[in-house]
Amino acid sequence: MITEAMITRAQALVDKNEVAYVNTNGNTHNFQGKGHNVGKDKIYIITAEIQQNNEIAWSCDCPHAQFNDECKHGLACQILMKDKELRDEYKAFSNEDDGRDDRHLQDDKLVGKIHIESDDD
Numbered sequence: 001m002i003t004e005a006m007i008t009r010a011q012a013l014v015d016k017n018e019v020a021y022v023n024t025n026g027n028t029h030n031f032q033g034k035g036h037n038v039g040k041d042k043i044y045i046i047t048a049e050i051q052q053n054n055e056i057a058w059s060c061d062c063p064h065a066q067f068n069d070e071c072k073h074g075l076a077c078q079i080l081m082k083d084k085e086l087r088d089e090y091k092a093f094s095n096e097d098d099g100r101d102d103r104h105l106q107d108d109k110l111v112g113k114i115h116i117e118s119d120d121d
């Protein structure tokens with residue numbers, strides 16, 4: 001459950017630049033968050049994977065997220081996503097374009113063949 005307190009904490013992470021957008025790989029946005037273990041800096045990896053139904057599956061490797069569906073890092077990255085206007089709709093990635101090129105070439109050959117055959121007539 002997302003509480004107002006969590007949203008406040010998430011906004012604080014964004015304001016303090018403790019979460020950052022890294023890159024996008026296919027339908028997955030990658031983020032990093034800073035941990036707050038005393039004496040050592042820990043970097044958390046947060047990912048947002050856009051599903052085919054445009055729902056976003058969040059994951060974070062911080063200890064809190066291992067026992068809860070939401071954590072402040074994921075929430076903070078949701079705020080970042082809006083701020084940076086990152087894509088939030090599923091995009092199909094495939095070799096469709098290459099396939100189309102092949103089919104186009106085949107069509108050309110086929111047209112040529114028919115043309116030769118009609119010359120025989």
Ligand SMILES: [Zn+2]
Pocket residue numbers: 044060061062063064065071072073074
């Ligand atoms: Zn987290």
